[in-house]
Each structure stands twice: as structure tokens, then as C-alpha cells.
Amino acid sequence: MKYLGIKLLIILFSLQLMAFTHVFDRIPQELVHSDYIFIVEIESQTNYLFYKGTLIDQFSVSTGSKTRYKGNREMKEGVWRLGLRMDKDLAAIYGARLIYLEKYNSKTKQFVKTNKAFHGTNEPYNIGKPTSMGCVYHFDEDIIDLYTFIPKNTLVITIKKV
DSSP, X not given: OHHHHHHHHHHHHHHXXXXXXXXXXXXXXXXXXXXXXXXXXXXXXXXXXXXXXXEEEEEEEEOBOSSSSSSOOOOOOEEEEEEEEEOSSOOGGGTTOEEEEXXXXXXXXXXXXXXXXXXXXXXXXXXXXXXXXXXXXXOHHHHHHHHHHSOTTOEEEEESOO
16 A cells, blocks of 8 residues: 555656646756746746755745736746845835846846845735735745745746646
């Protein structure tokens, strides 16, 4: 019976990894792959964390809203990387930590600073719904952990649906 359970876990893990293969294929060849990679699935409001191609964690998040603010703040699909980090003098809306996102420009083959970020929130009840101003809100305890061990320049792929 134990053998059957292990075999079933291996099959489920293989199927899950295959679901993300097409997302990894979106990473431009010229980019150096980081050991850690995030895939933010906009439809499910989930941030998946991979280490060397293996899914190691997932987080409920809140991405940009179409209607909550003036103008559409919906998160767009794209390739990003984590940039500048802040843990002091943050406005209350940013929660405990903030890590800016830099967007990859395929024409110039460079990352460009943006005003979007991974950060905590003072509205944890909105996690799981697209209510942000365009950033990726995390629960404070999650962003504190990520801030601690995820290195700068870690790649982030945003996609509508895996």
C-alpha cells in the first residue's frame, strides 16, 4: 500500500510539473535562469515558487484590479525580475516588506524599473482577489520569509492561467 501511495505522488508531481513546462518556455533564451523562479498565475491569484525547476511552495496573492481604481490596474503577462528591496520607512499599504519588480523589454533585451512590486498589505482580507493597484500583494508573514531568502534578480513570470 505504501508503494502505491509513493507511486501516486510521483505521478501527480510529474503531471503538475508538465502543467508549468509551457510557462518556463516563455523565458527568453538570453536570460540567465535564476535558481528560484516565481510564476504568478493571475486567474487563480496564486504565486508559485520553484527552486531549480521543482515546485517548493505556493502563496495566495492579490494582483491588479480592473475596476477598484481609476484606470485598469490589471497585472499583465510578462517576464520580470526582483529588484530593489525595502524594509524600512514603508507606507502602511505596503505591509512589512517590499521588493520592486523590473519588467523585461524584449526589444532592448533589458530590464526596466517599474512602480510594481511584491509586497505585504494592510488589507489581508483582499488576498485571493484582484484588488491591488498593479502590484502583487502577499500576506505579511509570506513576504517577510521571501524577503529573507529569495535573491535579487530572481525571475518572475506572470501568466493569465497555467
